[in-house]
Structure formats: C-alpha cells, structure tokens
C-alpha cells in the first residue's frame with residue numbers, strides 16, 4: 505500500500521445527516537482500495553445520536569465533543585433560557601476539543617454533513633488549515649452548514665435549486681452531487697423481509713404498504729395511519745415504522761380488529777439492517793418527506809404518499825413533497841392531514857396498478873443513485889496530492 509488517506513467525518517443527530525456521511529466513507533474506502541490506498545477515518549459525532557451507533561457498527565473510530573443545541577426562538581427570553589445559555593457555553597469547549605483532534609490527526613479532508621455537532625469540527629478544520637467539504641441534503645442549507653459555508657473549500661449540494669440560495673460569495677464553491685444513499689438499499693429481497701420480521705400473517709396476494717416517519721418517527725403520521733388502519737388492512741399488508749420513543753404509546757392505541765387483519769400489520773420503532781428488504785417488499789410508501797428518505801425512494805422508484813413535516817425550517821419537507829407531486833412522481837398531503845385525505849391519496853396507488861407504475865416511473869426519473877461517487881470525487885479533488893515515494 506502507498507500512503508493512506510485521512511478523513512475526519514462529522515455530522516449526525518438524525519438519520520438524514522448520518523447515512524450520507526456513512527455512505528461517503530464506505531464509497532471512499534472502496535475507491536481508495538482500488539488504488540491500493542487505505543482510508544484512516546475518525547467520526548466526530550454526538551454521544552447519543554444515530555451516528556453513535558452507526559459509526560462503531562461500521563468499525564469507524566468514534567470521538568465525541570461537547571456540543572450546544574441552540575433552540576431557536578423569536579422570543580429573546582426563550583433564547584436566553586438556562587438550557588440555551590448552558591449549551592452556548594459548551595460551543596467553545598467543543599471547538600477546542602475538535603481542534604485538538606484535527607491538529608493531532610491531520611486529515612487530508614474534513615467532511616461535514618450537518619447537525620449541530622458538525623459546527624465545532626468544521627470550525628476546527630478551518631483553524632487548522634485543512635480542506636473542508638460540506639454536504640447539504642436539503643434544498644436550503646441547514647443551520648450548521650450555514651454557519652460553516654464561509655469556511656468551506658467546497659459545498660456539495662443535493663439539488664441544482666440550492667445554488668441560488670447560497671451566500672453569494674460561496675456559490676463558486678458549490679457542486680451538485682445529489683444525496684448519497686446506502687448502496688445496499690438497492691439490493692433488497694422481498695421474501696427476506698417476510699422471514700426477518702416474522703410476518704406469517706401477511707397476505708401475499710395483497711400489496712404491502714411501508715409507513716415511515718423518518719429516523720425518529722412522526723407522531724402525526726402515526727396517528728393518521730392508526731385511524732386509517734381498519735380501511736387499509738382490508739386492502740394491504742402494513743409495515744409501520746413509528747419511531748423508538750413512540751412505539752409503546754402507539755401499540756396501546758391500535759384499534760381492536762379481526763385477527764386476520766391484525767396479522768397483516770407489523771409495528772416497529774426502527775428498521776435496521778432489514779431496511780433494503782422492507783423497501784423491496786413495499787409496493788407503496790407513506791412517509792415524511794425528509795431529504796434522505798426522498799433520495800432513497802426516488803432512487804428505488806417507489807410510489808409514495810408524502811406527509812411533510814409542516815413546521816420544518818423554511819417548510820423544507822413541504823417543498824420536497826410539492827416538487828415531486830407536481831412532476832407526477834408522488835402523491836402528497838399538502839393541505840389538511842386526516843385519515844380521509846390520506847385515504848384519497850393512497851387509494852389510487854393501491855387499487856390501480858397502472859397508476860402505481862406511472863408514479864413509480866416518474867419517481868425513478870428524479871433519483872440520483874450515483875450521488876456517493878460524485879461526493880467522493882469532490883472529497884478527492886480538494887485533498888493535497890499524496891506523497892509519491894521518489
């Protein structure tokens with residue numbers, strides 16, 4: 505092997521920030537291995553976010569730094585709440601800790617994928633003079649990436665429509681890569697999901713609906729699906745991912761139903777390694793429109809009904825959902841969210857296979873399955889040239 509490549513990756517808090525980073529690390533590792541180079545990597549994340557489980561499971565050395573989650577509010581008194589003041593005081597500590605890690609490891613590149621933990625490591629990259637690549641999953645920059653944009657060597661974005669929204673001085677550094685998705689998501693096998701999740705009551709003559717509220721689950725999606733279950737389960741099998749924290753509460757609220765219908769329903773907090781197979785089994789998806797899920801569903805060409813998070817900053821999820829809806833690539837609840845509006849949106853996808861196929865084809869046309877490779881191109885392009893033994 506010649507010289508190894510050193511990467512610091514930082515980002516997390518939710519699946520949306522974590523999985524693109526993980527996919528970039530794996531893709532970079534494979535690319536370097538093909539050139540007989542090794543990857544040395546350290547992930548700087550939070551102590552309890554999804555990344556704290558995902559990175560060690562992939563044998564990626566993991567470090568935490570003090571972070572401050574600033575709770576934004578128009579109310580000055582709320583901004584100055586004890587929790588916010590305590591968290592703001594942690595930011596300089598986190599930067600000092602991240603700086604020690606960056607100075608000691610001397611990475612060729614620092615990759616930051618968003619979430620408040622990315623701020624100290626991104627600032628440390630600049631202080632130590634290391635190239636910083638940001639990756640943004642959504643159309644408008646998240647808070648962490650906005651803070652770091654001026655320090656970035658390159659800003660990798662998921663959509664062309666992000667570039668005009670960047671601070672003017674940084675637009676020249678923007679590159680459209682798309683949002684990396686885990687390659688294994690494209691290789692699922694439906695029958696494996698039936699065995700792995702133990703679904704003997706599923707009726708294979710019926711379509712299967714996968715319900716997902718994003719990595720943390722979504723109470724609104726859970727409730728509207730719960731209320732539509734008696735209607736849905738007559739027509740479909742349902743796998744319902746509701747979020748780890750909401751599982752116990754929701755389990756208690758499932759309406760009493762005929763045992764045959766109950767057998768067609770599977771409730772779970774989080775789908776781990778079975779996700780590729782669950783997606784392969786799904787004929788229709790009911791989902792929040794977070795950027796990660798959207799990138800995955802379009803790459804797979806899955807017909808979906810989106811229920812956007814209405815309060816997300818800049819109404820990001822509604823924007824995502826509307827964009828696909830207007831292209832005929834998804835159904836979306838853009839106004840009232842109720843069991844009845846969900847029924848109206850999902851019924852044509854369940855009962856009309858030609859309609860389902862048409863929406864699926866449009867969805868696939870919006871996918872960018874090569875985003876990880878493009879992001880790795882950007883990372884390699886800003887790295888200092890490797891030392892070649894003379």
Ligand SMILES: CC(=O)N[C@H]1[C@@H](OP(=O)(O)OP(=O)(O)OC[C@H]2O[C@@H](n3ccc(=O)[nH]c3=O)[C@H](O)[C@@H]2O)O[C@H](CO)[C@@H](O)[C@@H]1O
Pocket residue numbers: 518519520521523618641642646716717718719720721745773774775776779793794795796797798800813816820821
């Ligand atoms: C509530 C919130 O703040 N949502 C934001 C968060 O979404 P959040 O992280 O929830 O959602 P995303 O859709 O971006 O990503 C979810 C990721 O988790 C994975 N997954 C999900 C459920 C599961 O059981 N198993 C699993 O592996 C999905 O496959 C996907 O890779 O980050 C996104 C990307 O910055 C933003 O667009 C969202 O607005």
